[in-house]
Amino acid sequence: MIFIFGTSNRTKTLASGMFTCPFCHAQRPYERKSTRPHISFYFIPLIPYGDTTEFIECQHCHHAYDPAILSHPTPRLTREARPLADQLNTLKQRLQDGVPIEWALADLTGAGLERTLAIQQVEQAVGRGRKLCPTCGLSYAETRSTCSEDATALQSE
C-alpha cells in the first residue's frame, strides 16, 4: 500500500555562525534552522500546518538546541565531559564553589539530561535564588558574592 498523503517537516536554514556546543564542549559551526510540519504529497512537503520551531544545530554532532543558547555569554565549558551521575553528585558543591549556573546546565544537558530536569536538579541543589554578574551576565547560586570569571561583585536578581 502506498500513502499518497503523509506528513513531513520542511526545514530551512536561516543563518549560520560559531557557538560553543554543550555536547562537543568546543567551538563549532552552527546553523540556525526553522522547521514546520507539512502535509506532503508523494513525499513532497506541500501544505504547512502547525507551528514553526527554530533551533540551533551543531554542524559537528548535529545535536539541536534552543536558539536562546546563542544569547548566553560563550560558556567556557568545564574541561572534560563528566558522566551524568558524577555531575549530579558534585552539582551542589560545584555551584557553591562558584561554577556559573549556565555552565552547570550546559554540562548536565551535554551529558544527556533533559533541560527541564537539569533546571530542577540545580534548584534542588542551591534553591531558586540567583545572583547575576553585571559584567558578563552569568548567574550564580545566591550564596556567591563575586563572579568567578571576572571578579565583579554580583547583584541580587
Ligand SMILES: [Zn+2]
Ligand atoms: Zn556539537
Ligand SMILES: [Zn+2]
Ligand atoms: Zn562575570
